[in-house]
Amino acid sequence: MEGVPRLLAVSDLHVRYPENREVAAGLAGDPGDWLIVAGDVAERVDDVVAVLADLAARFARVIWVPGNHELWTRTKDPVDLRGEHRYRHLVERCRALGVLTPEDPFPVFEGVTVAPLFLLYDYSLLPAGTTTPAEGLAAAYRAGVVCTDEHLLYPDPYPSREAWCEARVAYSRERLDAVSGPTVLVNHWPLTRLPTEVLRYPEFVLWCGTTASADWHRRYRAQAVVYGHLHIPRVTYEDGVRFVEASLGYPREWRPRQDRLGVPSEVLPRQVLPVPAEDFGVRPR
Ligand SMILES: [Fe+2]
Ligand SMILES: [Fe+2]
Structure with a gap:
């Protein structure tokens, strides 16, 4: 397939x-590849x-979603912007690098529209046995499984993360x-619930997306x-x-995988298009 540009992901x-x-610094593609x-x-x-600046110098095009x-606002970061303001700042910084974001016209790769989305989550994906977000959150707090977002991801100027998510879903749908x-x-975040069914801590599903995008892969003819x-x-x-779940993850997560499968960073970036003959030996656990 030499010479055919690829759409890659991480x-x-x-x-x-x-x-x-180090892994990020080693990410590479062939001339013409998108990341x-x-x-x-x-x-x-x-x-x-x-x-992103480093990657933009090594790939024909880089597309980023937050x-x-x-989106966390921490005291250690000189950029103390919150919520939407923080997101917009990141978008502006990406634009200065030529990196595409969910706020730019969708690029087209070999006839396929690549749509970077920022949908956030709205607590509509509920842990088993709960029927409302309030019940789900109560179960998560009881289990001690609470995403750090609750303390660091501000929805400003929206009244809640749910409201921000709703606005993002409406914008993206349009x-x-x-x-x-x-x-x-x-x-x-995953668009559908299925990938979350193997979570080690099932309550974490609350912070993993929204039911609003459950049929988007069909509705929008996703390849x-x-x-x-x-x-x-x-x-x-x-x-x-x-x-394709394209994550590297924390060293404590990927090191054992590397030892087990013998596939460290060569599985990254993952090939999205053209559809690869095999999925690099990484199998569902
Ligand atoms: Fe995350
Ligand atoms: Fe992460």
């Missing part, structure tokens, strides 16, 4: 860890920008409705869906659509 680089920074970076690059804005970690032809959908957030790199199929 997520959850978490370069706060020096080992991960999707599906969120959770880092917490500090300057770290996010430095990594993860929850980029833009996707205007697209014809095949797509690749990209979002940090592939790219996501991260779960730190469970694998490929699943729903309705014949290939869902």
Whole structure:
């Protein structure tokens, strides 16, 4: 396939860890390859920008969507913007690098529209045995499984993360409705519930997306869906659509996998298009 440009993807680089920074520095493609970076690059804005600048110099095009970690507001970061303001700041910094974001016209890769999305979550994905977000959250607090977002991811100026999510879903739907032809959908959080069914802590599903996007892979003719957030790199199929979890994850997660499978960073970035003959030996656990 030499000479055919590829659409590649990675997520959850978490370069706060020096080992991960090394993996990020080693990500490479062939001339003409595009790279999707599906969120959770880092917490500090300057770290996010430095990594994206580096990647933008090595790939023909880089497409970024935010993860929850980029949206955290921590006292350690000189950029103390919150919520939507923080997101817009990141978008502006990406634009200065030529990196595409969910606020830019969707690029077209070999006839396929690549749609970077930022949908967030709205607590509509509920842990088993609960029927409302309030019940779900109560169960999560009881289990001691509470995402750090609850303390660091501010929805400003929206009244809640749910309201922010609702606005993001409406914005994204309007833009996707205007697209014809095949797509690749990209979002940090999974678009459907299926990938969350193997979570080690089932209550964490509350922070993993929204039911509003459950049929988008069909509705928008997805050839592939790219996501991260779960730190469970694998490929699943729903309705014949290939869902690629493209995360690196924390060293304590990927090191044992590397030892077990003998596949460290060569599985990254993951190939999205053309559809690869095999999925690099990474299998659902
Ligand atoms: Fe992550
Ligand atoms: Fe995440």
